[in-house]
Amino acid sequence: MKKSQKTPEQMMMLGLGWWNLYFIIKLALFSQGTIGFHPIENFAFVIYLLIPLRHKLLTLIRAIAAFPIAFYLGHYDSFLPPLNRLWGQMSGLMDFQLSYLLELASRFVSLQDLLAIAVLIFAYYFLNRIFRVSIFVIAAMIYFSLPKPSPQQAVVPIAAAPALVRLLRASCGQEPHEALFSDPPSQQCYLFDNLAKLGYGENLMLNHNGSFDNFTGLLKNEGHLQAPVMSKEGLSPYQAAFDGSDIYRDKDILNRWLTNREKDPQEKVVALYNTISLHDGNRIIKNSGETGMVSYKRRLKNLLDDLYTFFDTLKKSERNIVVVLVPEHGAGMRGDRMQISGMREIPAATIVHTPVAMKIFGPNMKRTGETYHVKAPSSYLAISTLVSRLLEQDIYAKGTFDPKALSEALPKTKMVAQNSGSTVLEYNNKPYVSLDDQTWQEYPQ
Incomplete structure (x- = not known):
């Protein structure tokens, strides 16, 4: 007996098939607040999947085309940056080691997520034999599509921003991101240039090679820092970076600088030290299997231990030294x-809100008053002002300093952070983000 063919209406009633899992997972993530949900686009995809096709070739073509559509729609529903941001960073991603790329992938989908999906597939296989699951899925989509109060949005002026070039141009405060790669409005913007005019020599130390993304070239061309990088010859690497390059222990770099400084005939210098000991993707060479939070905790402890030991060495050296710690x-x-964890492409408030500290060393220096905490929102211009006050008050000639007199009433800077193609700022005590410098939305919390 010849098997009867199903009519188009019957074929449509068969439902979404295994695509039900796609929408079930998406609705589950939406209910948890992990992603958003665009009703029109998702229902358009449902209709695309349900339209009956008589020809097997057309059915095959639709099935193949559904996968890139589903991927794009899934990204569109997420809060992740636009895909063109990823393509724009592709050249940098190619420098990452394979092990780091796999680690990043695991942050998108964990082992627990894979197990949950496996259980869902198993449950769907049996439930679909009893119930017409597509009806429940579409009903759930309709429910989640019902109008709900939308978050407040605002249109505000574009502002500037969390990098090292900004520190070197601190005397002019916040500049737009694009302006950092052109001449500043005044030559007085360059912090180290201003100190050089007062007789300070320049030192530059890195605990990495400075090659990635033309780091040293950026310091020279855009920050006017002309000092050569201190040699690391003879030192043993302590970590491997995400691109496999060597990273050296902070205490080794700092101690070598201090040794060189004691032999340096220059009366006074301003030194810049850049460390990437805490960068995401680093591996401690002796503990190459440790990744993520485990590696970060160990590397953080080592960095803090190194700084504490170095500060103790500075104190015993009886030299007049001011140390300013400025996290990038x-x-x-x-x-x-x-x-995802470790990603810093969009300068969220939780990423750019970092502590800055200053410590003053000297053999006979006396501090009057307690440690002063600047609680007002501040940024690079405040650092430049603080350095200026140190010189104006001539604390080493006086042999005493008052933390409050140095630090109170520093220039305030509202929370504004900018990276290439993205800006985050606070408005009415809420963070807002723009990815096109035109439209704004509340940053998803």
Whole structure:
């Protein structure tokens, strides 16, 4: 007996098939607040999947085309940056080691996620034999599509920003990101240039090779820092970076600089030290299997131990030295709904809100008053002002300093952070993000 063929209406009633899992997972993530949900686009995809096709070739073509559509729609529903941001960073990603790329992939989908998906597939296989699951899925999509209050949005002026070039141009405060790669409005913007005019020599130390993304070239061309990088010859690497290059222990670099400084005939110098000991993707060479939070905790402890030991050495050296600690950005180890753990492409408030500290060393220096905490929002211009006050008050000639007199009433800077193609700022005590410098939305918390 010849098997009867199903009519188009019957074929449509068969439902979404295994695509039900796609929408079930998406609705589950939406209910948890992990992603968003665009009703029109998702229902258009449902209709695309349900339209009956008589020809097997057309059915095959539709099935193949459905996968890139589903991928794009899934990204569109997420809070992740636009795909063109990823393509724009592709050349940098190609420098990452394979092990680091696999680690990043695991942050998108963990082992627990894979197990949950496996259980869902198993449950769907049996439930679909009893119930018409597509009806429940479409009903759930309709429910989640019902109008709900939308978050407040605002249109605000574009502002500037969390990098090292900004520190070298601190005397002119916040500049737009694009302006950092052109001449500043005044030559007085360059912090180290201003100190050089007062007789300070320049030192530059890195605990890495400075090659990635033309780092040393950026310091020279855009920050006017002309000092050669201190040699690391003879030192043993302590970590391997995400691109496999060597990273050296902070205490080794700092101690070598201090040794060189004691032999340096220059009366006074301003030294810049850049460390990437806490960068995401680093591996401690002796513990190459440790990744993620485990590696970060160990590397953080080592960095703090090295700094504590170095400060103790400075104290015993009886030299007049001022140390300013300026983190470039936070590690973003927790991640958020727009970025996975370790990703810092969008300068969220939790990433750019970092502590800055100053410590003054000297053999006979006396501090009057307690440690002063600047609680007002501040940024690079405040650092430049603080350095200026140190010189104006001539603390080493006086042999005493008052932390409050140095630090109170520093220039305030509202929370504004900018990277290439993205800006984050606070408005009415809420963070807002723009990815095109025109439209704004509340940053997903």
